[in-house]
Each structure stands twice: as structure tokens, then as C-alpha cells.
Amino acid sequence: MALLSNQKACLAMIFTQLLYAGMALLSKAALNKGMSYLVFVVYRQATATVALAPFAYILERGKASSLSFIVFCKIFLLSLFGLTLSMDLYYMALRHTSATFASATINLIPAITFVIAVLLRMETLNWRRIHGQCKILGVVLCASGAIVISLYQGPPLKLLQWHAQVLSPPGASSVSYPGPGEKKTQIKGPLLMFAAFISWSSWVVTQSEMLKAYPAKLSLTTLQCLLSTIQSSVIAVAVDRNRNSWILGWNMQLISVIYCGVLVSGVSYCLQIWCIEKKGPVYVSMFSPLSVILTAIVSALIWSELLYFGSVLGGVLIVGGLYFVLWGKSKETRAARLENAIATSGVPKDKMAEVESA
Structure with a gap:
């Protein structure tokens, strides 16, 4: 039980990445059916707001602090640049590139988050200590894995492709879904994707500071989802004038909206904010590659998508990098606890060697 208690943050992030893997599969199916990506973001955030609001009211009715105008403005900007724009840019990028490229480049989030956190001095980095070197090595391995997946395909692995003829119609493509009449471009899609990841990484990094100003986690998440709903609605109405885009039937689109709204924008956001408070933004971002690996495996098993050697090799590098960062973080x-214990107990400095060997 003690071991399980110490690994709560790790288990929470693994569960979060399972939710994100499901999001990738369901949202892909919804967009393949022709659903507008801008409208999808609106419904997703609105569903999350409705799902979270009762819990925030009941559980934090006496805990939520007063919301000043300055704090509200900060939350508004965080919602705009961290949630609304990151999702709109991500889904927009999918119309100009492939889903495979999107899944590969999402592994750059840990490296981007790490750089932003170090620049803002929210993450410590001691180049001379073993844990600092491990964190750097882990980020490099994750970035290398993303590059390998993006640039090296290798031979296909047909081990998991066991029922392609049953579920996949002849000639169907399952790795990309550009919008009607739009062609994939080599520059626009990657630039939009990279901008989306910078936006999301910035949101992850700034959450720890936002929690100091407004410590009610559920209420903070609910308010951000509400503001994001309003913001994304304005963008969707301004860009997409087709009224039919807003119609939802009893189909995969509705299932995807409910799943992404309740479990992803609702549950996973709360879990991530909690983990950010406990472990820091870099710790949270380092788990993002897991959803890509899980998505690739499930896609190969269920949709019979081809899994290539380059993807497996990149996945191994990513998992190795994740391990190095988590080991260095622990x-x-x-070491910080030992240093604090030595400082408070008055132990001579020559005992600091014990910290280095720990």
C-alpha cells in the first residue's frame, strides 16, 4: 500500500494517457465522418463544463477563494492560449498533414515543456549532478524518438494486422484525413502543429503558478473549460458559417464529443493539474508519448493499421527517455530531501557526500 501511495501521480498520468489514446481513436473517427473540427472543440469543452460544474460546486463550495479581476484575466488568457488555441490549431493542422505525423510530433511536448520550464526557472537543472544529466538525456531520447518516427519508416510489421480484410475496405487509408478539397502541405501543417504544442506546453507550465493564485483545482478546471467554450464558440461561428456543422446525431460524433468532453477535458485535466501541483510540469509532460504508443497498438489491433519498424524503434527511444527523466526526477x-534534512539537523557539510551517493 505504501508503494501504491508513492506512485499515485505515476498511475494517474498513465490513466490520463489511456484516456488520450481513446480520444485519438474516437476523434479520428468523428472527423472522418465529416464533423467540423472547430465545432468539435466547442462541444467538447461545453460537455466538460457541464460535467465538472456540479462536482466543483459541491466539493469546493467552501474552499474556492474569491476571484479577483486580475486572476480572472489570467485564467481567461490561459484558457485562450492554452486550451482553445492549442486544440483549434491541432485539429486545423490535421487538415494539412497526416495523423501519423501528428502522432509522432506530439512526442516533442516533453522537450518543449522542459525548455520552457527551465527558461522560466520553474524546473531545476544541475548539469553536474547525475539526476540533472539523466533528465537531459531523457529529453534528448524523447526528441530523438519523435524524429525517428517522423523521418524513418522502415519495413512494416504485420504481426498485429490480423483482420485487415474484415474491418478495412479495399483501398481505404487510415493514417490521414485531410479536409474535403484540401491538400496536405509540407510547411503549413507542421507549423500549425508546432504552434499547438507550444501553446499546450505553456499551459502545462503555467498551471502551477495559477494554482497559487487560485488553489481550487476543480473550480479552476471548470472555469477554464467554460471560458474555452465561449472562446471556441466565437471562433467557430466566425469561421464556419454552415449551420449543419452544429447538428449532432446518435452516432460516433456524439460518442466522441461525450468521451472527449467528460473524460479528456474533464477528468484528465483535473488529474494533470493535480499532478502538476505534486510533481511539476515536466513530470506531467513526459508521459505524453505513452498515448501515441497505445494509440498505435490499438489501431493495429482494431483498425489493422500498419505498424512500421521506425515507429517501434522510436517508441523504444521514447519510453527509454521517459524512464531516464522519471528516474532523474526521483x-x-x-537529494533535495536529504539536503534539507542535513541543513535542518545541523549535520556537517562533509556528510553531503551521502546525498551524491543516494
Whole structure:
């Protein structure tokens, strides 16, 4: 039980990435059916707001602090640049590139988050200590894995492709879904995707500071989802004038909206904010590659998508990088506790060697 208690944050992030894997599969199916990506974001955030609001009211009715105008403005900007724009840019980029490229480049989020956190001095980096070197090595491995997946395909692995003829119609493509009449471009899509990841990484990094100003986690998440609903609605109405885009039937689109709204924008956001408070933004971002690996495996099993050697090799590098960062982070935390214990207990400085060997 003690071990399980110490690994709560890790288990929460693994569960979060399982939710994101499901989001990738369901949202892909909804967009393939012709659903507008801008409208999808609106319904997703609105569903999350409705699902979270009762819990925020009941559980934090006496805990939520007063909301000043300055704090509200900060939350509004975080919602705009961290949630609304990141999702709109991400789904817009999918119309100009492939889903495979999107899944590969999402692995750059840990590296981007790490750089932003270090620049803002929210993440410590001691180049001379083993835990600092492990964190750097882990980020490099994750970035290398993303590059391998993006640039190297290799031979296909047909081990998991066991019922392609049953579920996949002849000639169907399952790795990309550009919008009607739109062609994939080599520059626009990647630039939009990269901008989306910078926006999301910035949101992750700034959450820890936002929690100091407004510590009610559920209420903060609900308010951000509400503001994002309003913001994305304005963008959707301004860009997409087709009224039929807003019609939802009892189909995969509705299932995808409910799943992404309740479980992804609702549950996963709360879990991530909690983990950011406990472990920091870099710790949270390092788990993002897991959803891509899980999505690739499930897609190969269910949709019979081809899994290539380059994807497997990149996945191994990503998992290795994740392990190095988590190991370095745990060693850093342990060393900080030992240093604090030595400082408070008055132990001579020559005992600091014990910290280095821990």
C-alpha cells in the first residue's frame, strides 16, 4: 500500500494517457465522418463544463477563494492560449498533414515543456549532478524518438494486422484525413502543429503558478473549460458559417464529443493539474508519448493499421527517455530531501557526500 501511495501521480498520468489514446481513436473517427473540427472543440469543452460544474460546486463550495479581476484575466488568457488555441490549431493542422505525423510530433511536448520550464526557472537543472544529466538525456531520447518516427519508416510489421480484410475496405487509408478539397502541405501543417504544442506546453507550465493564485483545482478546471467554450464558440461561428456543422446525431460524433468532453477535458485535466501541483510540469509532460504508443497498438489491433519498424524503434527511444527523466526526477527529489534534512539537523557539510551517493 505504501508503494501504491508513492506512485499515485505515476498511475494517474498513465490513466490520463489511456484516456488520450481513446480520444485519438474516437476523434479520428468523428472527423472522418465529416464533423467540423472547430465545432468539435466547442462541444467538447461545453460537455466538460457541464460535467465538472456540479462536482466543483459541491466539493469546493467552501474552499474556492474569491476571484479577483486580475486572476480572472489570467485564467481567461490561459484558457485562450492554452486550451482553445492549442486544440483549434491541432485539429486545423490535421487538415494539412497526416495523423501519423501528428502522432509522432506530439512526442516533442516533453522537450518543449522542459525548455520552457527551465527558461522560466520553474524546473531545476544541475548539469553536474547525475539526476540533472539523466533528465537531459531523457529529453534528448524523447526528441530523438519523435524524429525517428517522423523521418524513418522502415519495413512494416504485420504481426498485429490480423483482420485487415474484415474491418478495412479495399483501398481505404487510415493514417490521414485531410479536409474535403484540401491538400496536405509540407510547411503549413507542421507549423500549425508546432504552434499547438507550444501553446499546450505553456499551459502545462503555467498551471502551477495559477494554482497559487487560485488553489481550487476543480473550480479552476471548470472555469477554464467554460471560458474555452465561449472562446471556441466565437471562433467557430466566425469561421464556419454552415449551420449543419452544429447538428449532432446518435452516432460516433456524439460518442466522441461525450468521451472527449467528460473524460479528456474533464477528468484528465483535473488529474494533470493535480499532478502538476505534486510533481511539476515536466513530470506531467513526459508521459505524453505513452498515448501515441497505445494509440498505435490499438489501431493495429482494431483498425489493422500498419505498424512500421521506425515507429517501434522510436517508441523504444521514447519510453527509454521517459524512464531516464522519471528516474532523474526521483533522484532529484530524494537529494533535495536529504539536503534539507542535513541543513535542518545541523549535520556537517562533509556528510553531503551521502546525498551524491543516494
